[in-house]
Amino acid sequence: MTSESPRPRHLTLGRGLLALVLAVLTGFLAAPADAAPPEAAESLADTTAVGVHNAYEQDKYPYFTEALESGAALLELDVWTNALGKGWRVSHSNPLGNVNNCADGRSSGTRNSDLAGCVADMAAWHAAHPDHPPVLVKLEMKDGFYAKAGRGPAELDALLDDGLGDAVLSPGDVAEGHEDLDTAVRAGAWPQRAELAGKFLFELIPGTVEESNPADDLWTDEEYATHLRDLAAAGDLDSATAFPAVHGAEAGDPRAARYAADLRGWFVVFDGDASAYADGTIDTAWYRENGYLLVMTDAHLVAPEIDAVSPEPREALDRVTELASQHASFVSSDWYPLPDVLSTVVPRG
Numbered sequence: 454m455t456s457e458s459p460r461p462r463h464l465t466l467g468r469g470l471l472a473l474v475l476a477v478l479t480g481f482l483a484a485p486a487d488a489a490p491p492e493a494a495e496s497l498a499d500t501t502a503v504g505v506h507n508a509y510e511q512d513k514y515p516y517f518t519e520a521l522e523s524g525a526a527l528l529e530l531d532v533w534t535n536a537l538g539k540g541w542r543v544s545h546s547n548p549l550g551n552v553n554n555c556a557d558g559r560s561s562g563t564r565n566s567d568l569a570g571c572v573a574d575m576a577a578w579h580a581a582h583p584d585h586p587p588v589l590v591k592l593e594m595k596d597g598f599y600a601k602a603g604r605g606p607a608e609l610d611a612l613l614d615d616g617l618g619d620a621v622l623s624p625g626d627v628a629e630g631h632e633d634l635d636t637a638v639r640a641g642a643w644p645q646r647a648e649l650a651g652k653f654l655f656e657l658i659p660g661t662v663e664e665s666n667p668a669d670d671l672w673t674d675e676e677y678a679t680h681l682r683d684l685a686a687a688g689d690l691d692s693a694t695a696f697p698a699v700h701g702a703e704a705g706d707p708r709a710a711r712y713a714a715d716l717r718g719w720f721v722v723f724d725g726d727a728s729a730y731a732d733g734t735i736d737t738a739w740y741r742e743n744g745y746l747l748v749m750t751d752a753h754l755v756a757p758e759i760d761a762v763s764p765e766p767r768e769a770l771d772r773v774t775e776l777a778s779q780h781a782s783f784v785s786s787d788w789y790p791l792p793d794v795l796s797t798v799v800p801r802g
Contacts, residue, residue, distance in 0.1 A: 496643040497587065497654075498744045501777035501801045502526030503794055504589065504785035506750065509543055509553040509571065511564065513789040517553070517574040518560040520789075521588070524796030527748070527783045529591040531660070532568055534599040541568035541604060541612065548596065548662075572616035575653060579620050586798075587622070587649035589783060591724070591748070592695070594673040595660035606680035613655060613694040622652045624681055624719075625691035633685065633718030634696070638744035655695035656748070658724050664700075674700060675712060678719040698722040698748065702729035704736070724748040731755045731779050741780040741802045749781040753788075762787045769794045777801055 504527020505513065508520040520528050530553075533542040537549050543566070544552040555566035558577035566573070579585065598605045613621055624634055626644070631637035659672040677697040684690045699707050702725030708717040723740060727749035730737050740747040752772050753761045759768045769788055776784045780802045788794050 495800075496641065496645050496744075497649060498638065498643045498741070498746060498782065499801055500646065500798050501773065501781050502589075502783055502798045503773055503788070503796075504528060504591070504748075504783050505789050505795065506785050506787050507531065507545060508789070509555060510545065511552075511554045513787070514554055516560045516564065517555045517571055518578050520554070521575065521578040521585075523789065524792050525588075525789075526586065526795075526798065527589040527591060527785055529593060529785070530568070530571055531593045531595050533595045534602070534604040535596050536599065536602055541609075543568050543571055569612055569616060572613060576616050576620070579617070579651065579653075584650045587646065587652045587654060589654045589656055589748075591656045591658065591698075593658050593660045595662050596666070597660065597663040597669055597671070597673050598676050600676075606677050610692055610694045614692070617653060620651060620653055621694050622649065622654045623691055624693045624696060627721075628685070628690060634681075634721045635718040635743075638721045641744060643744060643746075656698050656722050656724065657695050658698045658700045674698065674720070675716065678712065678716040681719040682715060696722045696746075698724040701725050702735060704734060706739075722746045722748065724750065726750055726754070727752045727776055727781070727784065728754045728756070730781070731776065737780040738802070740782075746782040747780055748783045748785065749776050749779075750785050752776060752784045752786045763790050764788070766791055766794055770797060773797055774799060 503525060505520065505525045506529050508514065508525065508528035509517060509530050514520040530543055531545050533544060533548045535548055542551050543555060544550065551565040551567050553566065554564050555571035555574050556562060556564045557566050557570040558573035627642050628634050628637045631640065631642065657673050657677050659674055663669050663672055674697045677695060681690065681693055684693050697720060699720050708720050723745055728751065729735065730749050737747065753759050755772065759772060769791055773784050777799050782801060
């Protein structure tokens with residue numbers, strides 16, 4: 454595996470059209486037989502793809518590069534920033550250190566790297582597969598940002614930019630020519646899948662510890678949206694590397710009650726339990742009609758429930774198709790043993 458680093462971000466977006474189309478089409482081969490594969494010319498908002506919850510765990514993939522090789526379109530990392538430990542830690546329940554399958558760009562040897570080590574894995578895999586289908590990396594900020602210790606939104610941007618360069622799809626790429634992300638995506642600004650070959654998108658959600666902390670009144674979503682607003686005002690939105698998500702399924706437009714008016718336009722990704730979106734009480738067509746990305750988690754819990762890890766492939770594929778009809782952009786569970794399911798991409802809605 455080559456150690457060549459990605460080029461500086463924003464120098465190029467596309468590569469050879471044939472290579473791009475072939476890279477995208479590889480994700481369609483495992484689609485259910487009764488689902489017509491989407492075209493490479495369709496945008497990210499037109500398709501439904503499959504991801505893995507907590508893909509950094511060693512009992513799922515011995516090394517994070519194997520998670521990248523799995524074909525999954527979404528991979529989740531849990532990140533800790535508090536003062537009790539050092540740096541950006543990646544772990545499920547240890548706030549003090551790193552417990553994960555990241556290995557600083559290697560697929561053997563020492564693991565338990567910090568977030569920069571996980572990004573190095575992405576960079577090494579990207580260098581070996583420069584035309585890979587787009588991958589959404591969901592960062593659950595377990596206890597939120599910690600800006601006063603150098604672990605805030607700007608420092609996250611620097612970490613991701615240093616590690617991945619132009620392999621990151623920036624909010625600036627999407628919002629270009631528009632006042633904010635909302636205006637852009639409602640005008641159809643998400644790039645076509647062919648243009649996204651070789652790209653990583655980063656989604657940020659508030660973490661479970663942050664959401665339960667009564668002393669924390671500035672969660673990840675609001676803090677990063679404020680960062681985007683301020684970067685846009687300064688003409689520097691291209692330096693941003695992530696998309697904050699509205700976390701939790703609600704009817705209507707949940708941004709109206711949660712965020713100040715000048716922040717709402719920076720939320721175009723929504724993330725919540727698949728069972729809440731699929732029970733008929735939420736108008737999921739609203740997300741599709743406006744070009745928003747909708748991430749549906751714990752797909753196995755939608756009634757009737759199926760196995761969380763190893764259902765029959767047909768069961769999992771049927772669930773993906775069902776949630777695609779409910780306008781999901783990404784469907785996630787713990788189906789890591791099912792690579793044919795993970796590489797499935799079907800038309801949305």
